Amino acid sequence: MSFDKVFRERPFKWGDVSNFMHYLADEKLVSRLHEAIKFRQQVTTDEKKVEYFRRRLLEEYENNKNVRMAVDVCVHCGQCLNACPTYITTGDPYNSPLGRAELIRAVIKADKVSGKLFGRAVGAVKKIDMNYIKKIYTYYWLCLICRRCGYACPLGVEQTDVTRVVRGILYEIGMASRFTALTVDAHWKSGNNMNLTPGAVKSIIDFVVNEIKQERGIELKVKIDEPAYALLLPSSADYFMNMETLKGYLLFLYAIGIDYTLSTKAAETANFGLFLHPKHLQGLAEKYVNVARELGVKLVIAGECGHAWRAHKNYTLPRLREYGIELVHIHHLVAKAIREGKIKLNPEANGDIVYMYQDPCQYARGGDLTEEPRFILSHVAKRWVDPEHNRSWTWCCGGQGGNLTDEVVPLVTQYARLWYEEALKKDAQWVIRPCSICKAQLSHVVPYLNKMYGKEIKYSGLMDLVYRALVI
Amino acid sequence: MNEFYLVLYGYIPYAVVVIFLVGIIYRVVTWVTAKGLVGLYNVNVCLYRDGWGSTTIEVLKRIFIFYTLPGRDRDWSLFIGSFLFHWGIWIALIGHLGIIIPGTYLEKWLGLTPSLHQVIALYVGGTAGTIALIGLLILITRRITGRTITVRVMNEYKVRIPLRMFSFLDDYFAVAILLAIIVLGLYQTLGITPYNPAYVDIISRWMWSLVTLHPNIQPIINYPILQVHALLAMVFIAYFPWSKMMHPFSFLFMPTIARPAIKVKTT
Numbered sequence: 001m002s003f004d005k006v007f008r009e010r011p012f013k014w015g016d017v018s019n020f021m022h023y024l025a026d027e028k029l030v031s032r033l034h035e036a037i038k039f040r041q042q043v044t045t046d047e048k049k050v051e052y053f054r055r056r057l058l059e060e061y062e063n064n065k066n067v068r069m070a071v072d073v074c075v076h077c078g079q080c081l082n083a084c085p086t087y088i089t090t091g092d093p094y095n096s097p098l099g100r101a102e103l104i105r106a107v108i109k110a111d112k113v114s115g116k117l118f119g120r121a122v123g124a125v126k127k128i129d130m131n132y133i134k135k136i137y138t139y140y141w142l143c144l145i146c147r148r149c150g151y152a153c154p155l156g157v158e159q160t161d162v163t164r165v166v167r168g169i170l171y172e173i174g175m176a177s178r179f180t181a182l183t184v185d186a187h188w189k190s191g192n193n194m195n196l197t198p199g200a201v202k203s204i205i206d207f208v209v210n211e212i213k214q215e216r217g218i219e220l221k222v223k224i225d226e227p228a229y230a231l232l233l234p235s236s237a238d239y240f241m242n243m244e245t246l247k248g249y250l251l252f253l254y255a256i257g258i259d260y261t262l263s264t265k266a267a268e269t270a271n272f273g274l275f276l277h278p279k280h281l282q283g284l285a286e287k288y289v290n291v292a293r294e295l296g297v298k299l300v301i302a303g304e305c306g307h308a309w310r311a312h313k314n315y316t317l318p319r320l321r322e323y324g325i326e327l328v329h330i331h332h333l334v335a336k337a338i339r340e341g342k343i344k345l346n347p348e349a350n351g352d353i354v355y356m357y358q359d360p361c362q363y364a365r366g367g368d369l370t371e372e373p374r375f376i377l378s379h380v381a382k383r384w385v386d387p388e389h390n391r392s393w394t395w396c397c398g399g400q401g402g403n404l405t406d407e408v409v410p411l412v413t414q415y416a417r418l419w420y421e422e423a424l425k426k427d428a429q430w431v432i433r434p435c436s437i438c439k440a441q442l443s444h445v446v447p448y449l450n451k452m453y454g455k456e457i458k459y460s461g462l463m464d465l466v467y468r469a470l471v472i
Numbered sequence: 473m474n475e476f477y478l479v480l481y482g483y484i485p486y487a488v489v490v491i492f493l494v495g496i497i498y499r500v501v502t503w504v505t506a507k508g509l510v511g512l513y514n515v516n517v518c519l520y521r522d523g524w525g526s527t528t529i530e531v532l533k534r535i536f537i538f539y540t541l542p543g544r545d546r547d548w549s550l551f552i553g554s555f556l557f558h559w560g561i562w563i564a565l566i567g568h569l570g571i572i573i574p575g576t577y578l579e580k581w582l583g584l585t586p587s588l589h590q591v592i593a594l595y596v597g598g599t600a601g602t603i604a605l606i607g608l609l610i611l612i613t614r615r616i617t618g619r620t621i622t623v624r625v626m627n628e629y630k631v632r633i634p635l636r637m638f639s640f641l642d643d644y645f646a647v648a649i650l651l652a653i654i655v656l657g658l659y660q661t662l663g664i665t666p667y668n669p670a671y672v673d674i675i676s677r678w679m680w681s682l683v684t685l686h687p688n689i690q691p692i693i694n695y696p697i698l699q700v701h702a703l704l705a706m707v708f709i710a711y712f713p714w715s716k717m718m719h720p721f722s723f724l725f726m727p728t729i730a731r732p733a734i735k736v737k738t739t
Contacts, residue, residue, distance in 0.1 A: 064508040082621040082631040123640040156728035278511025421626035
């Protein structure tokens, strides 16, 4: 299988996953990203980087309410530990919300009176050096940012926001995961994660339109870069791996007769800035706002992508509203069309397969999008089941937070066992995970998991089923 | 010696109250003035909760019934320990009003006769103190021994919760001082008050003198257990705002809980 070499070079070891440090982005790439957000790197030597990290951490602790309160009020009750997929499946205490939090709290504590007086007794770190920073880098990039810890914490402490802050500071001292940095760079340059040129976007859409014509006998006219009522944002996986999902969007929008366009400047719904640095998150989100305004749309429709949906709902949407533009998920529109009787669906078209709906983490934790997909699924599939850990308790696919990167596949295959076993427990044959990262991650790990468990689980998005079930 | 007592139990209590109030205001101000949410406008952690009504209910449920504590995997130790400890403490704290306010006023204002007051103090106060103690002992045991939680998917994942690894001096200091306060308080309620009906009145004469800004430490001069209890309580009260003990207040300001989600308009 394609990742066999990585499995040999980086074996998974229970209790210690420090060998899974993400590859670092090179200086050139980081400089390019700095330019994109107009950030000037001020530190070059290790000593200065360590001091900068410490200072910036204290600043961020002062400035971010969620981070400040997370550090201030966590009572070490341990509720987050058995909620965290990275800890459950690896047994490494540092690969857990509390473990990650302590790495940082130790730095903040060292600056407080109690830390100066009592040192390690109160958890303050004695000396911060580059080895310590590397340890922070390793474990903070292995966090999935799935937010399950935040939902488990009785006080609402969300360690993943601390993860985002820490990753941001690491980035500022030149330490960023190569995969995520490359993805963000591609997004800045091309408006999509895959570096698709406008020509490529148009070719793929032509190809998909032709396929729909052949399969469904309908000739669609898809606007690209033209003024319209709505702007559709498919996701990257839809252009390559999951074209059935893309077909689902196009046929559904045709069925409800909405005037929409695609944009080559914002060809996909994504925002890896969420995993890298708040300024990248905001900068990339602003690209969508600008494109929507340029095209004069009134509505932006997000495709199946979890992390992008969280970023859109919690950043892009309020910004779009400043210009009178609304933003919805494609599932909102499908559910509404079903309720209003605007479309006809035939569940027979999706066969007798037992489907399982597994919530992408960023839909269920931060996206308020758990009931619409289930409502749709109940209209497009004859048989489907819910996992026992569903909605806010869903398991991450194992690839969120930048962990789609090749060098950690042996580790994230472990992370992925939880959702995979949910499917096996309920005898599901086909897992629906309507998220681009989920689908990409599944393409990495499902071959290994199928081999490990001797099963044959398949997977797809939800709009794929809508495509097949739509009666036109 | 009397001067020493006067300073310790006559003047320092005021300093403690000032430290407590200033500390709480300071901490809340630091929370309120920190505006950022790591680049987002909203970081809510509750599903489909986008109104102020449901947000308020969520905050109250978390404060008073601890409904999230059993967790998805039903670890009851934290829920039972926390529930007993916090409710025990709250009831006991309310009961302390009966020690602060002199019996004559209690009877005049609330119709609480000395004998009824004593019965309530003994049974309600004694029960509250006992359940707080049991709760705290559960929490301490949990912290020292750690836990193993079973997460059931198809296989069972035994998840070790190594709480001792993540517990530090500040965690132990808080629970140790609380334990001592509760044990001494309980001893006075169950071990002294039933045999010395005037005990409550003795304490209230001292406390009321503090309330009326005429500190008089004479009533308690011969009661060392009460003095230690009060001293530890003062240490705890002064320590409270500067520590994690502030966590009950955090619910009101925590952006993940006390702020409604952004609503998507689908119509």
